[in-house]
Amino acid sequence: MILEVYNLNVIYDGGNNRIVRAVNDVSFGVEKSEVLGIIGESGSGKSTLINAILRAIRPPGKVVSGKVVFSGIDLFAIPIDEFRKLLWKEISYVPQASQNALNPVLPVSETFYYIAMSHGEADKKSVIERARELLKLVSLDPNRVLSMYPFQLSGGMRQRVMIALSLLLNPKLILMDEPASALDMLNQELLLKLIKTINQELGITIIYVTHDILNIAQIANRLLVMYKGYVMEEGKTEDIINNALNPYTSLLVSSIPSLKGEVKIINVPLEDPLLSKEKGCPFLNRCPKAFGRCKEELPEIRLVKDRKVRCHLYGFNGA
Numbered sequence: 001m002i003l004e005v006y007n008l009n010v011i012y013d014g015g016n017n018r019i020v021r022a023v024n025d026v027s028f029g030v031e032k033s034e035v036l037g038i039i040g041e042s043g044s045g046k047s048t049l050i051n052a053i054l055r056a057i058r059p060p061g062k063v064v065s066g067k068v069v070f071s072g073i074d075l076f077a078i079p080i081d082e083f084r085k086l087l088w089k090e091i092s093y094v095p096q097a098s099q100n101a102l103n104p105v106l107p108v109s110e111t112f113y114y115i116a117m118s119h120g121e122a123d124k125k126s127v128i129e130r131a132r133e134l135l136k137l138v139s140l141d142p143n144r145v146l147s148m149y150p151f152q153l154s155g156g157m158r159q160r161v162m163i164a165l166s167l168l169l170n171p172k173l174i175l176m177d178e179p180a181s182a183l184d185m186l187n188q189e190l191l192l193k194l195i196k197t198i199n200q201e202l203g204i205t206i207i208y209v210t211h212d213i214l215n216i217a218q219i220a221n222r223l224l225v226m227y228k229g230y231v232m233e234e235g236k237t238e239d240i241i242n243n244a245l246n247p248y249t250s251l252l253v254s255s256i257p258s259l260k261g262e263v264k265i266i267n268v269p270l271e272d273p274l275l276s277k278e279k280g281c282p283f284l285n286r287c288p289k290a291f292g293r294c295k296e297e298l299p300e301i302r303l304v305k306d307r308k309v310r311c312h313l314y315g316f317n318g319a
């Protein structure tokens with residue numbers, strides 16, 4: 001395993017007992033060289049989970065408990081400056097609003113150099129040489145792009161520059177938070193192809209966070225399905241797409257028109273964020289299969305063959 005997350009709990013404390021439990025007892029592992037897709041609708045805690053792994057939760061947010069281990073290193077236990085040394089070099093991050101993440105007053109070449117320099121790579125010539133290679137890899141023309149400022153690049157180009165930047169110091173793991181969300185269809189397709197190349201040809205492990213199951217199903221080896229901060233199901237992409245076990249996952253899968261031939265309209269209003277520790281299943285109010293026990297008891301995560309699922313339908317002897 002390159003990354004292991006154990007029993008992670010993150011809250012946002014809004015005062016007056018308004019506590020949002022954004023990440024609830026989340027545990028999972030990521031194998032070296034795989035693409036893990038983390039999927040869930042808006043507000044399910046995906047970004048909070050990624051930010052927690054990156055030690056980037058700020059007040060009113062708080063990591064209440066949990067442990068994250070990267071290549072044997074306990075990420076929460078090391079001093080923050082040791083942790084920062086791992087960023088870009090070992091773990092890179094492509095943020096959700098990646099289009100706005102580039103420094104607006106620096107040309108692209110200086111951004112590459114700044115990041116390399118802040119990690120001890122002082123030879124500008126070799127940094128720019130590497131930047132050229134990477135820009136070519138992401139299908140951009142280095143002769144044009146290196147001297148351009150972010151405002152001169154289109155959204156799709158900026159996104160690709162960010163991905164090139166994330167590769168600059170040869171990381172082993174890249175965390176991507178909704179990288180395709182602001183792109184048009186064509187750019188989304190190009191991005192997915194690029195992520196496949198990065199994973200398969202460079203052997204880099206990727207965690208890809210999204211609400212778009214159609215996109216993620218094309219590139220992820222495994223999926224982790226989140227709802228209201230809970231992991232509802234985890235398994236191989238193929239198994240989940242062909243035979244979702246949790247009713248929430250079924251709902252997500254049935255929204256893929258090209259795979260299932262129909263689009264189900266979910267006409268149940270979205271719920272408020274989770275404000276208190278719930279008694280029953282987090283999906284109770286929207287679940288077509290809910291029964292008595294679902295109201296009373298939060299289902300545990302159970303192993304069903306090689307799948308993990310949180311649902312009382314699978315509560316007895318892993319049946």
Ligand SMILES: Nc1ncnc2c1ncn2[C@@H]1O[C@H](COP(=O)(O)OP(=O)(O)OP(=O)(O)O)[C@@H](O)[C@H]1O
Nearest residue numbers: 012020022041042043044045046047048049273274
């Ligand atoms: N700074 C904050 N203060 C209070 N609550 C927050 C804060 N950030 C996130 N939350 C809440 O935490 C929960 C999880 O949010 P999060 O952004 O992690 O979800 P998400 O799945 O990434 O959603 P999206 O795809 O919209 O980014 C939501 O209920 C959200 O309202």
